[in-house]
Amino acid sequence: MYEGNRTEALITGLLPFRVYSIALEACTNSGCRRSITTQVRTLEASPIDMAPPDLHVTGANSIEVTWQPPVEPNGNIIRYEVRRNGDLVSISDGRITRYHDFELTPGTEYSYVIVAYNSQGSVSSDPPVSETTHQSAPAGLAPPTLTATSGRFMRADWSTPVNPNGVILNYTLFVRHVTRRTETAYEFTANTFSFELGGLEPHEEYFFWLKTCTLLGCVMSERVMERTLEIPPANQNPPSVVLPHREISWSPPVNTNGVIRFYKLYRRRLFDDESATEMLERRLAANVTGTSYTDSDLLPYTRYRFQVTALNGAGETTSLWSAPMRSGKPRQVGYRPQPSKMYQLDPSRWWR
Incomplete structure (x- = not known):
C-alpha cells in the first residue's frame, strides 16, 4: 500500500464503511520487523444500487x-x-x-x-x-338524469360509478310503469352514457334505474320516477241528452293523455222542418270542468244537436254531434180544443 521513509501515508481506493487491518513494517539493512495489526473502519457514504421491490x-x-x-x-x-x-x-x-x-x-x-x-x-x-389491484363490484352508481322530451319519449343520461373498481363491461337501463309494473331492460356498451327511450304512454309515470358490472360483480342505482309529457286527448264520444230536464252529460275522452282542464259544450239549432238536414251556426253553450250541464237557454219545441270538446294542457279533441233532440213536450196528434162550459142564470135571482 505504501513504501517509503515518511512516517505517514494516505491510503486510497478503500470501500466505504469497511473494516481494514493495517500493519506497519520497518526495515533496515539487517532486516525487517512488522508491528501489531490494527483494525480500522472507513466512514459511511451514500448507499448505492437499490433493487426494485x-x-x-x-x-x-x-x-x-x-x-x-x-x-x-x-x-x-x-x-x-x-x-x-x-x-x-x-x-x-x-x-x-x-x-x-x-x-x-x-x-x-x-x-x-x-x-x-x-x-x-x-x-x-x-x-x-x-x-x-384485483377488480371488484363497482360502487357509487348514481341514478340516471331524466328529461321528458314528448308524450312518448324520455331521455336518460348517466355517468360512470364513483368507484368503478375495475373495467366497466356494460350498462343496463331498466324502465318500469309505476302502476302496471311492466318492466323492460335495455343494455348498452361501457362507453354509452345516454339514450332516448320511445314507445311510452303520454302523461304516465315510470321508474328508471341503472345497473353496471365488472368481471367480479354488479351494482344497481336507486330508482327515479318521471312522468311523460301530455299530448292532446283523443276519442271523445258525443254527449247524451236527458229530457225533459235539459241535462246534457258526457264521459271523458277514451284517451285523456293528460289532465282534462275543462270542457266546451256546443249546441247547434236545427231547422224546424223534420226533413231538413242543415243546421244553424254552432254556438258555445258552456265552459265546464265537470261532465254534465243543464242548458236552460233552449227554445221550446226546437230541435238541437250537441257537441263536446275536451281540453288538456297540450291540446283538445272534439266529439261528433249528438243525435237530434227536440226540447219541450210534443203536441198530441188529433188535438182539439175543448169548448167552454155554458151556465144558464135565473134572472129572477138577479135583484131582490
Whole structure:
C-alpha cells in the first residue's frame, strides 16, 4: 500500500464503511520487523444500487411490498421510505423491509419506489415497479338524469360509478310503469352514457334505474320516477241528452293523455222542418270542468244537436254531434180544443 521513509501515508481506493487491518513494517539493512495489526473502519457514504421491490397483490384493496437492502449500503441503513405513485405512504427503520399497503382502489394500477437512507445520503430503487389491484363490484352508481322530451319519449343520461373498481363491461337501463309494473331492460356498451327511450304512454309515470358490472360483480342505482309529457286527448264520444230536464252529460275522452282542464259544450239549432238536414251556426253553450250541464237557454219545441270538446294542457279533441233532440213536450196528434162550459142564470135571482 505504501513504501517509503515518511512516517505517514494516505491510503486510497478503500470501500466505504469497511473494516481494514493495517500493519506497519520497518526495515533496515539487517532486516525487517512488522508491528501489531490494527483494525480500522472507513466512514459511511451514500448507499448505492437499490433493487426494485417485489409486489404481491393481496386483494382488491391491498398490495404487499417487500424489498432487499441496497447492494452497497455503505453504512447503517437508518430508514426506508415507501413511495406510491410518487407520494410518501410509509417510513420505517432500517430493520423493516416489508410494507402492506391497504385502502387502495380495486382494479387500479399502482407504482412503487423504495428509498433507503444512511447518515450520508440515500438511494432509490430503479426502475419503479407497478401492479394492479384485483377488480371488484363497482360502487357509487348514481341514478340516471331524466328529461321528458314528448308524450312518448324520455331521455336518460348517466355517468360512470364513483368507484368503478375495475373495467366497466356494460350498462343496463331498466324502465318500469309505476302502476302496471311492466318492466323492460335495455343494455348498452361501457362507453354509452345516454339514450332516448320511445314507445311510452303520454302523461304516465315510470321508474328508471341503472345497473353496471365488472368481471367480479354488479351494482344497481336507486330508482327515479318521471312522468311523460301530455299530448292532446283523443276519442271523445258525443254527449247524451236527458229530457225533459235539459241535462246534457258526457264521459271523458277514451284517451285523456293528460289532465282534462275543462270542457266546451256546443249546441247547434236545427231547422224546424223534420226533413231538413242543415243546421244553424254552432254556438258555445258552456265552459265546464265537470261532465254534465243543464242548458236552460233552449227554445221550446226546437230541435238541437250537441257537441263536446275536451281540453288538456297540450291540446283538445272534439266529439261528433249528438243525435237530434227536440226540447219541450210534443203536441198530441188529433188535438182539439175543448169548448167552454155554458151556465144558464135565473134572472129572477138577479135583484131582490
